[in-house]
Amino acid sequence: MSKVENIIKNNKALSEGFDAHILVIRLSAMGDVAMTVPILRTFRAIYPNVKITVLTRKFFEPVFAGIDNLEVYHADVHGKHKGVFGLSKLSKELRGLGITAVADLHNVLRSNVLKNFFSLRGIKVAQIDKGRAEKKALTKSVNKEFKQLKTTHQRYADVFEKLGYDIDLNHHSFPEKTKLTQKILELTKKTTKKWLGIAPFAQYESKVYPLELMVEVIEKLDQEDTYEILLFGGGKKEIGILNNIDSKYKNVINIAGKLSFEDELKLIGNLDVMLSMDSGNAHLAAMYGIPTITLWGVTHPFAGFMPFGQPMENAILPNLTKYDQIPTSIYGNKVPEGYENVMHSIQPEVIIASIDNL
Structure with missing residues (x-):
């Protein structure tokens, strides 16, 4: 040889x-x-x-x-x-x-x-x-x-x-949208409304928009009757919270725990808009080229974790004049005293307007 x-x-x-x-x-x-x-x-x-x-x-x-x-x-x-x-x-x-x-x-x-x-x-x-x-x-x-x-x-x-x-x-070129499975179509009720994904959780509480304010966002969007609002999350506690929200609004469907990860990705790749924290779901949506609005707490896009291809105007930040130490950490695991409620400075109306504009 x-x-x-x-x-x-x-x-x-x-x-x-x-x-x-x-x-x-x-x-x-x-x-x-x-x-x-x-x-x-x-x-x-x-x-x-x-x-x-x-x-x-x-x-x-x-x-x-x-x-x-x-x-x-x-x-x-x-x-x-x-x-x-x-x-x-x-x-x-x-x-x-x-x-x-x-x-x-x-x-x-x-x-x-x-x-x-x-x-x-x-x-x-x-x-x-x-x-x-x-x-x-x-x-x-x-x-x-x-x-x-x-x-x-x-x-x-x-x-x-x-x-x-x-x-x-x-x-870089984004892929074509993947074909939806029958299970996804049944879960989404084959709706023809705009598909809005909302992923309201993150690893650290400092990066999570207050639940009562997120519910206010969902309620007002539900009243617009323009979107099918698809909720994403994981874990027993999170699924319970999302199921509770799902039960109260006609245009809201909890996805968490109902699809395989593979099917969940196919669904995310077919959204019209994703609303997420500074977390994994934002990056999953962005890798398919989905317009992705992100909410930031004590972290900041300057650290380099802005979802791929998303303009800076899609990042909604807290009041940086009042909370001028932001970012306090890269991952959200360090919260100085007095910074526990930074996300309360983001008004629901601002989030709704950003979604409607997209």
């Missing part, structure tokens, strides 16, 4: 007709995983002869549906891939796929351990620069450097540039 034949035999990417095979690492969280999609779509359009394997959690696999020559490898970080020995096993499994380079879009302890395993085998690894120093300066209470930072989407694209693949996100 010739040397060239040996190389092809040992490199599955070449044997399958690809020039290279890039492993993309992004294990969590849902919003961060969703933000990789526009980058991977654009990469695929520019570099069709490079195979992509995404290492992520099994639950997130439907997020990548529709991207050609992309496979998802499940990371079982709480099972067989747990700990250093589990990650060593995982790296061996991944090397068996013929990985030629690694784009680490996560840069956490687990991915750093994997980086070392790959580097020892001579596989190039590029990692995301999270801009920690810039973000620290943005969230300082004194001498704050209040300015727009590089977006997370661009930080992801920069990782591929380090591997030699330039990506211009201006060339």
